Amino acid sequence: MEGTNYLTVAYLGMIAALAIWTWTVVVRSRSIETRLEAVESSIGIDVSQADAIATQSTDGTQDDSTV
Amino acid sequence: MRRRIPEVFLGIGFIGIMSTLFLGLNWAPSVSIDAFESPAAQRIFYWHVPSAWAAFIAFGVLFVGSALWFFKRSPFGWRLHVAGTEAGLACGLMTVWSGCVWGAAEWGTPWDWTDVRLNTFGLLTLLALFLVLGRQSQPDGVETRDTFSTFGLYGFVLVPFTYIATRIWQIRHPGPVIGAGDDGGSLQSSMALVLLIGALSFTIFIIGHMMISMRITHLEQRLEHAQKRLDGGN
Numbered sequence: 011m012e013g014t015n016y017l018t019v020a021y022l023g024m025i026a027a028l029a030i031w032t033w034t035v036v037v038r039s040r041s042i043e044t045r046l047e048a049v050e051s052s053i054g055i056d057v058s059q060a061d062a063i064a065t066q067s068t069d070g071t072q073d074d075s076t077v
Numbered sequence: 078m079r080r081r082i083p084e085v086f087l088g089i090g091f092i093g094i095m096s097t098l099f100l101g102l103n104w105a106p107s108v109s110i111d112a113f114e115s116p117a118a119q120r121i122f123y124w125h126v127p128s129a130w131a132a133f134i135a136f137g138v139l140f141v142g143s144a145l146w147f148f149k150r151s152p153f154g155w156r157l158h159v160a161g162t163e164a165g166l167a168c169g170l171m172t173v174w175s176g177c178v179w180g181a182a183e184w185g186t187p188w189d190w191t192d193v194r195l196n197t198f199g200l201l202t203l204l205a206l207f208l209v210l211g212r213q214s215q216p217d218g219v220e221t222r223d224t225f226s227t228f229g230l231y232g233f234v235l236v237p238f239t240y241i242a243t244r245i246w247q248i249r250h251p252g253p254v255i256g257a258g259d260d261g262g263s264l265q266s267s268m269a270l271v272l273l274i275g276a277l278s279f280t281i282f283i284i285g286h287m288m289i290s291m292r293i294t295h296l297e298q299r300l301e302h303a304q305k306r307l308d309g310g311n
Contacts, residue, residue, distance in 0.1 A: 014102070014117045020178045021098055021124065024171055028094070031167060032087055035289050042296040049303040 090282025
């Protein structure tokens with residue numbers, strides 16, 4: 011029985027860690043979503059332009075190939 | 078409703094994990110007392126194996142994402158890379174922690190530095206830790222993404238190596254109990270059922286996490302872009 015108690019405590023620790031991780035991620039997603047909606051609605055931006063690094067990288071590759 | 082699909086996955090996965098634990102602790106039969114030093118601790122197997130399975134899925138996603146970014150410059154690939162590293166780290170830590178708990182009870186030591194399976198899996202988890210911390214500490218840019226993608230591509234070599242490790246060098250870590258390739262494994266049907274529920278639950282849960290992680294990365298990129306616009310840049 012002592013072994014089962016030990017195991018239950020180990021399990022509870024991991025469940026708590028999972029729950030906290032999940033909660034943090036969901037809250038973070040919702041908070042960014044709210045901030046983004048406010049900023050984007052004020053300037054009217056296109057979603058396809060979101061990853062500026064990828065756009066910059068693709069542009070760079072095209073520039074290189076034309077040189 | 079479509080925007081809430083990751084949350085639905087997370088909810089279903091979490092309930093499934095709880096059910097697995099309940100069944101594993103209360104319903105699954107005990108193992109032979111003669112075969113184990115600590116038969117009660119063996120029940121951690123219902124957490125350890127599914128979390129390792131989920132970690133392998135996450136490392137697979139990391140590999141695909143790294144390849145898509147490195148060879149195709151795909152923004153979707155970069156988001157997969159980020160999601161794969163975070164999920165791989167979380168599942169890797171769960172696997173290592175549950176393995177240490179079992180090792181301490183069964184072997185009398187939480188870790189064995191001579192066991193190949195333990196150490197290759199530990200290295201995979203450390204790789205995920207390096208990628209998560211590295212991404213947070215470095216400014217986002219093409220070179221940074223290329224460097225981390227390279228680690229993601231080469232680090233994946235450890236996945237098949239970890240998988241076959243106990244088939245070639247069985248030192249401390251037990252050999253495969255399912256898919257062993259000979260007599261179909263040594264699991265009782267009720268144990269296999271709980272394990273299957275666990276594997277499905279962890280898979281659904283980690284897919285939900287990766288979906289939400291990809292959404293966060295996408296939102297952060299949009300926010301950064303919008304803020305640059307607001308500040309007067311392009």
